[in-house]
Amino acid sequence: MKDIHILFIGAGRMAEAIFSGILQKEKDIHITVSNEKDVQRLKSLKEQYEINTTTDWLSVLHEVDVVLLACPPSAHDEVLTKMNTHIRSNQFVITVAAGIGPSTLERYLTDKTPVAWLMPNTAADVGKSMSIYAFGKHVKNEHVVHFNKIVSAIGASEQLSEQQVHDLTAITGSAPAFLYHFIESLEDSAHTYGITKKQARKLVTEMIIGSAAMLDKHRDPMKLRDQVTSPGGATAAGLSLLAENQFATLINKAVQATNERAKQQGNK
């Protein structure tokens, strides 16, 4: 397969996680990263990753096979409007923006442009993103081949419908932040029992890594929870308190609030 050249529009946290993951796995994917004006950020990314950078993505657009939009949902209107008059047929446009599905991309890119919506998470940086995606109407086999090469470099993936990517943005895109918040809360709690912050971090981080490894091996959280919960014992008391305070309902509400905001961002 011929080398792939990807232009990133947006040089923030998600862009970096994705191209960092790609560069660790793939030698024949070339990266150019752009933002509007933060030249300091581009300089430091160029030094760290040995990639090309620009503040003028339009000037490189004609050279690339894939454009990956990693800018805020609110920037899409301006970027896609500008792109539509310059993009060549067959150039593949992917967005990772919350709320911006393939039907939105196709409304802007009017010349049967192949498009895809990818919802990854920052674990792309370590090749462990769980990414969901949906394709637009004009995606052909050659684009699927490129897409699979890019997405498999950053972790696991699942193709869904556009509506499902809307509905599950909270789960793959945002829920890592829920989990990190849970971890921070455990650290704060541990720290109240007279250990240092460093010790609290070690206890909680290693516990989470161990639990994730168990989940990876056994893939059955209910069974794993049960193994920890000695009948009538200490864990059961903690879980009861979580249940009395509607922990599962609260998580569901957080998922809904996230998805609502994601959709709202895409509708602007």
Ligand SMILES: NC(=O)C1=CN([C@@H]2O[C@H](COP(=O)(O)OP(=O)(O)OC[C@H]3O[C@@H](n4cnc5c(N)ncnc54)[C@H](O)[C@@H]3O)[C@@H](O)[C@H]2O)C=CC1
């Ligand atoms: N951070 C995350 O975990 C995830 C983020 N996303 C999506 O990734 C996108 C970027 O999010 P973050 O990296 O978190 O944000 P960020 O704020 O770290 O990065 C945004 C980047 O876009 C650039 N930008 C802003 N307006 C622009 C414009 N008009 N033209 C070109 N570049 C422009 C900024 O300079 C910056 O480099 C968003 O659409 C978000 O929904 C999706 C999944 C997960």
Ligand SMILES: O=C(O)[C@@H]1CCC=N1
């Ligand atoms: O917070 C956000 O809007 C983005 C989308 C999913 C994760 N981060």
